Amino acid sequence: MPVGNIAPPKIIYPIDGVDIGITAAGVRYKDRDDLVVFRIADKASVACVTTSNQCCAAPVLVVREHLDKLQQQTEQKQTPHYLLINTGNANAATGDDGYQRALQTCQALADKAQVAAYQVLPFSTGVIGEVINRDAIVTGLDACLQNLGADNWATAANAIRTTDTVPKVDSTQVNLDDGRVYHVTGISKGAGMIRPNMATMLGFVATDAPIAQPLLQQMLVELTNQSFNRITIDGDTSTNDCCVLIATGAHNEQLIDSADHPDYEPVFLALQQVFLRLATLIVRDGEGATKFITVKVTGGKTVADCCDVAYAVAHSPLVKTAFFASDPNWGRIIAAVGYSGAEHLDANLVSVKLDDVAICTRGQLDPSYSEAQGQAVMSRPEITIHIDLGMGEATDTVYTCDLSHEYVSINADYRS
Incomplete structure (x- = not known):
C-alpha cells in the first residue's frame, strides 16, 4: 500500500490548449485503459527531457529525432501537436524493428490528425525486450481522438500506470497580484x-501560462533536477524515462521570456510544487514500500557532495532493509556516507539525526542516544534522515523508501 498522503487534489484544473483522449487498446493489459493521446494547441511551447540510459528505448530515440526536426522547421511547425503514450510494453531493446514500429504509430496518428509525423512524440512504458503491439496502438487511435477532452487528466494518470497501485496527479492555481490566474496540472x-x-x-505537466520555449526548456531542467532527479526507489535508471512540460499561453498574454519577468517567480513556484508532488508520489507508491524516507544533507562544501551522500544513503540496500525492519542500525548510514565518493568529507565532522533524535555527533555515538529512541523513530511511516557534513553551507535532499519482501515479489512476478 502507498505510504502517507496519496490523495488526488480536490480540484484538477483543465489546461486550456491541452486535450487528452484515452482508450483500452489491449497493448498488453485486458479490459483496462492503456493508450493515451495528448492534443496540444498550435501556439504552445513544449519542452522535454529524456533518460540518460545508453540503452534507451525506441520511442526515446524517435522523440529526440522529432524534437530535432521541429527545431529545424518554420515557426508554424515548431510545436509538437500530439503526444502518444502506451503502457504495458516499453518497446526497449527491440532493435530496428521496435524503432520502425514507433515511427509507424507516429505516422498513423499524424495521418488521422493531419499533421506531420515529426509533430507526434511517442512514449512507452512497461516490459523491456518484447515486441510492441503496433496494431493495437494504431487501432486504438480512433477511440482516443474521439474522446479528447480537457477534463481527462485523472483518467490519463490511471491509464499510464504499470505496477503503480495508484494514479499520480496534481494540480494548482497561480493567483497573480493583478487578479490574473494561471493553472498547472500534471x-x-x-x-x-x-x-x-x-x-x-x-x-x-502543463500550464496555461505563456512561456517562451527556450526558457521553458531551462525551467524543465531545473524543475526535474529538484524533483524527479532527487528520488530513488531501487537505484535503477529506466530505458524510457521522459518528462514533458507544456505551456499553452492560452490567454494571449505577453510571453514570459526571462527570469526577470514579473510572472516568472509565481509560475515557477507553482510548477515546482506540482513537480515535487508528482515525484514524491512515485516514492510513496514505491513497489512494496512501507516507509517514506527523506534524506536531507546539510553542511556540505558543495551541492555535489551533498547529492553524492544523499544518494549513497538512499540507494543502500542495507539502509533500506533496516528501515523496513524498523531497526535503528545507524552504522549502515555512516558506512554509506563514507563510501559515497563525496570529494570533501571528514568522518570526524559528520552528525546524523533520525527526525529529532541525535544518533551520531561528529563521527561517534551521541551521548544522549538510546536504542529505545531510535526504535521509536524507525517505527514511524515517514522519517527524515538529517546528515550534517560539517564542511560548509551547501545542502541537498533526496526522497526514497524502504526495501521490503514485497518489492522482490512484485518484480519476480512482473512479466507473469
Missing part, C-alpha cells in the same frame, strides 16, 4: 526501476 507514473536521471519514468 501526471506521472512510476513505482519501480526508479532512479531518474534527467527525467522521471513518465511525466507530463
Whole structure:
C-alpha cells in the first residue's frame, strides 16, 4: 500500500490548449485503459527531457529525432501537436524493428490528425525486450481522438500506470497580484526501476501560462533536477524515462521570456510544487514500500557532495532493509556516507539525526542516544534522515523508501 498522503487534489484544473483522449487498446493489459493521446494547441511551447540510459528505448530515440526536426522547421511547425503514450510494453531493446514500429504509430496518428509525423512524440512504458503491439496502438487511435477532452487528466494518470497501485496527479492555481490566474496540472507514473536521471519514468505537466520555449526548456531542467532527479526507489535508471512540460499561453498574454519577468517567480513556484508532488508520489507508491524516507544533507562544501551522500544513503540496500525492519542500525548510514565518493568529507565532522533524535555527533555515538529512541523513530511511516557534513553551507535532499519482501515479489512476478 502507498505510504502517507496519496490523495488526488480536490480540484484538477483543465489546461486550456491541452486535450487528452484515452482508450483500452489491449497493448498488453485486458479490459483496462492503456493508450493515451495528448492534443496540444498550435501556439504552445513544449519542452522535454529524456533518460540518460545508453540503452534507451525506441520511442526515446524517435522523440529526440522529432524534437530535432521541429527545431529545424518554420515557426508554424515548431510545436509538437500530439503526444502518444502506451503502457504495458516499453518497446526497449527491440532493435530496428521496435524503432520502425514507433515511427509507424507516429505516422498513423499524424495521418488521422493531419499533421506531420515529426509533430507526434511517442512514449512507452512497461516490459523491456518484447515486441510492441503496433496494431493495437494504431487501432486504438480512433477511440482516443474521439474522446479528447480537457477534463481527462485523472483518467490519463490511471491509464499510464504499470505496477503503480495508484494514479499520480496534481494540480494548482497561480493567483497573480493583478487578479490574473494561471493553472498547472500534471501526471506521472512510476513505482519501480526508479532512479531518474534527467527525467522521471513518465511525466507530463502543463500550464496555461505563456512561456517562451527556450526558457521553458531551462525551467524543465531545473524543475526535474529538484524533483524527479532527487528520488530513488531501487537505484535503477529506466530505458524510457521522459518528462514533458507544456505551456499553452492560452490567454494571449505577453510571453514570459526571462527570469526577470514579473510572472516568472509565481509560475515557477507553482510548477515546482506540482513537480515535487508528482515525484514524491512515485516514492510513496514505491513497489512494496512501507516507509517514506527523506534524506536531507546539510553542511556540505558543495551541492555535489551533498547529492553524492544523499544518494549513497538512499540507494543502500542495507539502509533500506533496516528501515523496513524498523531497526535503528545507524552504522549502515555512516558506512554509506563514507563510501559515497563525496570529494570533501571528514568522518570526524559528520552528525546524523533520525527526525529529532541525535544518533551520531561528529563521527561517534551521541551521548544522549538510546536504542529505545531510535526504535521509536524507525517505527514511524515517514522519517527524515538529517546528515550534517560539517564542511560548509551547501545542502541537498533526496526522497526514497524502504526495501521490503514485497518489492522482490512484485518484480519476480512482473512479466507473469
